[in-house]
Amino acid sequence: MKIIMLGAPGAGKGTQAKMLAEKYGIPHVSTGDIFRANIKEQTELGMEAKKYMDQGLLVPDELTVKILLDRVAKDDCKNGYVLDGFPRTIPQAEVLDKAVAELGESIDYAINVDVKDENIIRRMSGRRACLKCGATYHIEHIPPKQEGICDKCGSELVLRDDDKPETVEKRLKVYHEQTQPLIDFYSKKGILKEVDGSQDMKDVFAAIVAILG
Ligand code: ADP
Ligand code: AMP
Helix, strand or coil: CEEEEECCCCCCHHHHHHHHHHHHCCCEEEHHHHHHHHHHCCCHHHHHHHHHHCCCCCCCHHHHHHHHHHHHCCHHHCCCEEEECCCCCHHHHHHHHHHHHHCCCCCCEEEEEECCHHHHHHHHHHEEEECCCCCEEECCCECCCCCCECCCCCCEEECCHHHCHHHHHHHHHHHHHHHCHHHHHHHHHCCEEEEECCCCHHHHHHHHHHHHC
């Protein structure tokens, strides 16, 4: 099964994608996580991506498409994957479509996790991330067992640089301009499904599972 998670930054795509990956036994592929891992390792790709990420801008398609195609070509993606944060532009979606079609396959569902902008700002300022294993928490809604420490790997949790309110506003603007058109793109293909992302995370999950079967 190949699933795309759509939605504004902070809508809960990553939270749901991780749960779906576990339930369906497919990898969770997050371009944001790949970039952050590269920034941590100070690779050339990481340093280039950071310039854009810190400003709340999208990393250029050229760079992003390559890392995504390399990732989904790996063996563990043979039976499908859940994409989180990709595609974010129409050209990215077109490249993905073409790559999947070349294998004689297609994307099964694009799930749009819908959350209003005012809720997004609150979610992002409370998000805490583990840069080691990629787990995410929220200081009020989904707190870790021990404050500031990742439940899964014991590393320190951080407020992402790009989750500061000024950057979040910019990211939302970029989302509306460049990523929201994908809703229409996948709707025309007949694979768009909408879920109300403002519900409790378990209810959002149940709604998605009801769609996927
Ligand atoms: P995205 O991957 O779309 O950027 P995340 O999954 O990281 O978003 O979620 C953003 C923040 O909101 C995180 O702090 C997460 O713990 C929290 N969150 C996710 N889903 C919900 C929910 N249904 N209700 C409340 N908070 C949520
Ligand atoms: P995320 O973790 O999905 O919120 O992504 C964090 C940041 O990484 C984004 O704000 C972008 O700067 C960059 N990024 C992640 N995925 C993409 C993508 N598909 N296209 C362009 N930039 C991306």
